[in-house]
Amino acid sequence: MSESSRPxxxxxxxxxxxxxxxxLRTIATIAGLAVxxxxxxxxxxxxxxxxxxxxxxxxxxxxxxxPDRAAQRLKTGRTNVIAILLDSxxxxxxxxxxxxxxxxxxxxxxxxxxxxAPNFLSTTNVEAAEYIIRNHLADxxxxxxxxxxxxxxxxxxxxxxxxxxxxxxxxxxxxxxxxYDNFTFAYEATRRLxxxxxxxxxxxxxxxxxxxxxxxxxxxxxxVREAGIAYEIxxxxxxxxxxxxxxxxxxARAAALEAxxxxxxxxxxxALAAISGMSDAGRTLATDYDIVxxxxxRLLTQLQPKVDTIHxxxxxxxEDLGRMLLQRINNPDVADLHLLLPPxxxxxxx
Amino acid sequence: MSESSRPxxxxxxxxxxxxxxxxLRTIATIAGLAVxxxxxxxxxxxxxxxxxxxxxxxxxxxxxxxPDRAAQRLKTGRTNVIAILLDSxxxxxxxxxxxxxxxxxxxxxxxxxxxxAPNFLSTTNVEAAEYIIRNHLADxxxxxxxxxxxxxxxxxxxxxxxxxxxxxxxxxxxxxxxxYDNFTFAYEATRRLxxxxxxxxxxxxxxxxxxxxxxxxxxxxxxVREAGIAYEIxxxxxxxxxxxxxxxxxxARAAALEAxxxxxxxxxxxALAAISGMSDAGRTLATDYDIVxxxxxRLLTQLQPKVDTIHxxxxxxxEDLGRMLLQRINNPDVADLHLLLPPxxxxxxx
DNA sequence: GTCAAAATTTAAAACGTTTTCATTCGTCGA
DNA sequence: TCGACGAATGAAAACGTTTTAAATTTTGAC
Numbered sequence: 001m002s003e004s005s006r007p008x009x010x011x012x013x014x015x016x017x018x019x020x021x022x023x024l025r026t027i028a029t030i031a032g033l034a035v036x037x038x039x040x041x042x043x044x045x046x047x048x049x050x051x052x053x054x055x056x057x058x059x060x061x062x063x064x065x066x067p068d069r070a071a072q073r074l075k076t077g078r079t080n081v082i083a084i085l086l087d088s089x090x091x092x093x094x095x096x097x098x099x100x101x102x103x104x105x106x107x108x109x110x111x112x113x114x115x116x117a118p119n120f121l122s123t124t125n126v127e128a129a130e131y132i133i134r135n136h137l138a139d140x141x142x143x144x145x146x147x148x149x150x151x152x153x154x155x156x157x158x159x160x161x162x163x164x165x166x167x168x169x170x171x172x173x174x175x176x177x178x179x180y181d182n183f184t185f186a187y188e189a190t191r192r193l194x195x196x197x198x199x200x201x202x203x204x205x206x207x208x209x210x211x212x213x214x215x216x217x218x219x220x221x222x223x224v225r226e227a228g229i230a231y232e233i234x235x236x237x238x239x240x241x242x243x244x245x246x247x248x249x250x251x252a253r254a255a256a257l258e259a260x261x262x263x264x265x266x267x268x269x270x271a272l273a274a275i276s277g278m279s280d281a282g283r284t285l286a287t288d289y290d291i292v293x294x295x296x297x298r299l300l301t302q303l304q305p306k307v308d309t310i311h312x313x314x315x316x317x318x319e320d321l322g323r324m325l326l327q328r329i330n331n332p333d334v335a336d337l338h339l340l341l342p343p344x345x346x347x348x349x350x
Numbered sequence: 351m352s353e354s355s356r357p358x359x360x361x362x363x364x365x366x367x368x369x370x371x372x373x374l375r376t377i378a379t380i381a382g383l384a385v386x387x388x389x390x391x392x393x394x395x396x397x398x399x400x401x402x403x404x405x406x407x408x409x410x411x412x413x414x415x416x417p418d419r420a421a422q423r424l425k426t427g428r429t430n431v432i433a434i435l436l437d438s439x440x441x442x443x444x445x446x447x448x449x450x451x452x453x454x455x456x457x458x459x460x461x462x463x464x465x466x467a468p469n470f471l472s473t474t475n476v477e478a479a480e481y482i483i484r485n486h487l488a489d490x491x492x493x494x495x496x497x498x499x500x501x502x503x504x505x506x507x508x509x510x511x512x513x514x515x516x517x518x519x520x521x522x523x524x525x526x527x528x529x530y531d532n533f534t535f536a537y538e539a540t541r542r543l544x545x546x547x548x549x550x551x552x553x554x555x556x557x558x559x560x561x562x563x564x565x566x567x568x569x570x571x572x573x574v575r576e577a578g579i580a581y582e583i584x585x586x587x588x589x590x591x592x593x594x595x596x597x598x599x600x601x602a603r604a605a606a607l608e609a610x611x612x613x614x615x616x617x618x619x620x621a622l623a624a625i626s627g628m629s630d631a632g633r634t635l636a637t638d639y640d641i642v643x644x645x646x647x648r649l650l651t652q653l654q655p656k657v658d659t660i661h662x663x664x665x666x667x668x669e670d671l672g673r674m675l676l677q678r679i680n681n682p683d684v685a686d687l688h689l690l691l692p693p694x695x696x697x698x699x700x
Numbered sequence: 701g702t703c704a705a706a707a708t709t710t711a712a713a714a715c716g717t718t719t720t721c722a723t724t725c726g727t728c729g730a
Numbered sequence: 731t732c733g734a735c736g737a738a739t740g741a742a743a744a745c746g747t748t749t750t751a752a753a754t755t756t757t758g759a760c
Contacts, residue, residue, distance in 0.1 A: 023745095023746055023747085024746065024747065025746080035746090035747085036748085036749085039746095039747070039748065039749090040748090040749095043748090067746085067747075068745085068746050068747070070745085070746080070747090071745070071746035071747040071748090072746080072747055072748080073747090074745090074746080074747075074748095075746080075747045075748045075749085076747080076748065
């Protein structure tokens with residue numbers, strides 16, 4: 001104990017009443033330990049005795065110590081930040097919000113933060129990823145709405161930067177992902193409509209460039225072909241179409257000849273638009289037509305009569321994304337990190 | 351030049367092919383200068399000769415030098431990050447997106463980044479702000495949708511943390527803000543409807559807890575009282591009501607007795623919902639009723655017949671927010687930093 | 701009791717930058 | 731010619747943490 005008590009609170013806090021933020025040194029001085037020991041104790045290193053560890057933790061809590069993330073980052077090279085990418089013009093609608101909520105839950109007890117990286121000034125969705133990597137703004141990346149040949153996936157695989165996405169690309173390049181089994185969703189949804197006696201089915205598809213559009217189409221077509229039933233696939237609208245336009249489209253379609261009497265709606269907004277549109281055309285749910293919808297919140301449970309739903313738990317998906325990305329960051333050579341989440345079917349299947 | 355060339359690239363890069371990221375030292379070695387000089391040259395300090403400054407900049411560009419933000423932050427205490435807060439359950443719809451775009455533009459040529467701070471795990475919207483301050487995750491905060499007694503504003507004023515918000519609180523506590531003149535918007539919009547010969551006007555208000563709801567109501571009521579005209583204020587819906595519910599509400603209202611024939615829609619979604627709803631009830635725009643809408647994108651310019659619009663440039667507001675926040679950060683005692691943006695009226699006023 | 705091994709703790713260097721203070725070098729007035 | 735001055739550059743400390751290597755204390759076997 002030579003000169004451990006330097007005049008730390010001298011005349012140098014006249015600039016701001018910043019109350020000399022506590023550091024490891026503060027704790028060390030109070031506890032009569034070395035900074036090293038305090039650091040180790042706080043990070044629960046094995047070689048520290050239980051007693052010191054507890055004492056250090058207690059002091060830290062009492063004086064409200066928070067580690068300086070800049071110093072940690074400088075030393076370790078890790079930012080303790082996970083970023084989620086937003087497409088150039090994607091808006092954070094309920095979809096991403098639920099996923100973010102799940103990610104935030106997965107990060108809750110860790111030292112990691114979630115930041116949302118908007119991508120407003122660049123034209124391609126890969127530029128935001130490049131920017132993050134170049135400036136080392138995060139330790140890992142999450143993004144959604146993958147395409148079969150996704151430029152982001154390619155870039156990240158090339159640079160070896162940790163990432164995981166919600167959705168898959170084509171199968172030739174394996175990469176970490178969490179995806180929902182949209183094939184089964186569409187297959188079971190279609191079979192349900194058929195089982196209910198519907199004779200012409202249709203599906204509101206996602207935008208064609210997205211991978212999961214293929215999955216839904218595949219599941220739909222498989223069930224349609226097995227049953228040899230009539231179907232139609234709207235070209236003018238998709239899941240990203242604004243709700244009123246969708247409503248008007250469906251209303252117009254219902255008034256025409258050979259209108260469909262069974263709808264697959266892989267999203268709540270499209271389901272509500274379909275109900276409104278059919279209602280505009282004088283059709284009654286359950287009597288004149290049926291819907292099977294994908295539900296991600298509890299929006300549809302209010303409806304009377306009830307529509308058949310298949311649940312997709314986006315919050316759970318977000319938790320998996322967060323958990324698996326951390327796994328990937330801390331152990332770069334875990335092989336083949338992926339997960340396919342099963343649909344949760346809310347009606348009897350036979 | 352004693353021993354400036356240490357064996358920097360020894361055996362220590364076997365962990366990762368990280369290509370020894372260039373640092374100030376790298377540049378210094380190449381240029382035959384001291385690290386100090388390089389640092390000064392890059393930050394354009396006055397005492398560096400023009401020649402050295404240019405040379406250093408050139409080398410930095412050539413080897414792709416990027417400053418280590420963690421080191422900068424550790425040394426200066428500044429994070430070079432601006433955060434925009436999202437409400438607990440607010441979704442980033444077109445509204446926030448435009449503002450973020452403007453902020454990003456204002457930050458473009460500076461060293462600042464914009465990050466979006468979601469607030470999913472806390473229940474009140476003030477917790478996200480607290481979290482950011484405690485962990486010093488940003489140098490300044492931006493948020494929107496202020497309330498008359500806004501807990502975030504109070505917290506930030508108390509702690510002296512730099513912030514600026516889009517929208518005002520009550521007038522008793524001055525604080526930095528950028529706001530749109532919603533009084534004038536509503537006043538002129540109402541007068542326009544009256545000038546067009548409408549005899550019963552109505553307005554879709556924002557949620558009552560938000561400050562700018564009062565401003566719109568005030569402008570509306572002022573014009574209504576001046577003209578002594580009939581009016582009504584819907585209680586069951588507001589600007590946050592989902593579009594189909596709004597449409598159905600308006601359609602139902604149009605069918606009833608003494609329905610309004612003039613609508614103030616302070617948002618594009620509500621304007622479209624009003625048109626659809628009136629159309630459902632068999633009413634024709636411009637013939638049976640008129641609308642004055644606030645437009646923030648170019649969504650409404652497509653419509654036939656045209657609706658009268660008053661423009662609010664959210665991107666410009668974002669730019670002002672970013673610019674003024676930087677001003678506030680770099681000079682904490684600028685007094686009374688605020689801006690009231692005038693409506694841009696797209697019809698002849700008389 | 702002694703000595704080596706194990707269990708703890710510590711000193712010091714390092715991460716990459718900024719900043720304070722000192723140094724060099726030419727230039728100019730006397 | 732001398733010293734002083736200003737311009738330009740440099741050396742070294744510091745920010746708060748982690749980590750390597752070393753020092754100290756404790757333990758256990760003989």
